[in-house]
Amino acid sequence: MGTPMVKNLVKAGFEVMVYNRNQQKAKTLQETINISIADSPADLVTAADLIITMLSDDVAVKEVFQGKKGVLSVTTAKKLIAIDMSTVSPETTLSLAAACKEKGISYLDAPVSGSVKPAEEAQLIIMVGGEEEAYQKVKPVFDTLGKFSVYLGENGKANVAKLAINLFLGITVQGLAEAVVFAEKNGLPAATLLPLINAGAVGSGMTKMKTENIVNKDFRAAFALKLLAKDIKLAVANGLNTPVGLSLSGTLNAAVQDGLGEDDMIAVLKYISEN
Secondary structure, three states: OHHHHHHHHHHOOOOOEEOOOOHHHHHHHHOOOOOEEOOOHHHHHHHOOEEEEOOOOHHHHHHHHHOOOOHHHOOOOOOEEEEEOOOOOHHHHHHHHHHHHHOOEEEEEOOEEOOHHHHHOOOEEEEEEOOHHHHHHHHHHHHHHEEEEEEEEOOOHHHHHHHHHHHHHHHHHHHHHHHHHHHHHOOOOHHHHHHHHHHOOOOOHHHHHHHHHHHHOOOOOOOEHHHHHHHHHHHHHOOOOOHHHHHHHHHHHHHHHHHHOOOEHHHHHHHHHHO
16 A cells, blocks of 8 residues: 555655665665655654655554654654554554654544555545644645545544444455355356346445456455454454444454465455355
8 A cells, every 4th residue: 555655645746755664665666766765764753744654553553653763762843744544543543643742743543445556546535533734734645645535533533434434344345255155055156146236236336346356266465354354353442342243353353364364355255155
């Protein structure tokens, strides 16, 4: 996700410095676009007016901000805005926002709805929580990265919205997988069923997007199953206790344990069909 976002920022004329925990990835990216490379998150504080993080989980985000050479390890006299576009828990956001405030840094939680292709096409939907003044200042950046952004209020609200959306996403994916498994067990191929689903009221952008993957049994990750499982685990930790949500959580966790975590989320179909 971060790579196409960086490319879009550079294309729009922003001067970009990149820090990647895997420095080789940063160097490879530098060979294709005009960016500079930071040796640590701390280096970004003095070099930038705006810091954007796009990481896999809460632990990674906390490390970038609170690690030995993290963003918060140095002091800056200038007004700095930090934007975390990762999918993390509201608790992590509130903790980091408070820590940033002590350093004079404005912190926005700005998770996105969309995967790699929408990121490449600057079609992400961006949800934002934090100070509205900071949001307005960086809105041109959001306009570069997505088709629209929406301000939702105080820190943590955007995280709640993202977890709710991914809950619905997970339910949709598991429901689609179960429908396909049921049909195939009764002699109706996925290639026959899916066009019917897509043409009717239950069809959606997600069912259409995953049709080719299901028919071709192509489970290369656009959005890894382990990441969806992580997001639903965060939702459970924040009060999700509904029947379908808890069932989804159990299924995804079991699929990860079954070795499918690196596959696309629609690989939940493999788990369901084999168990």
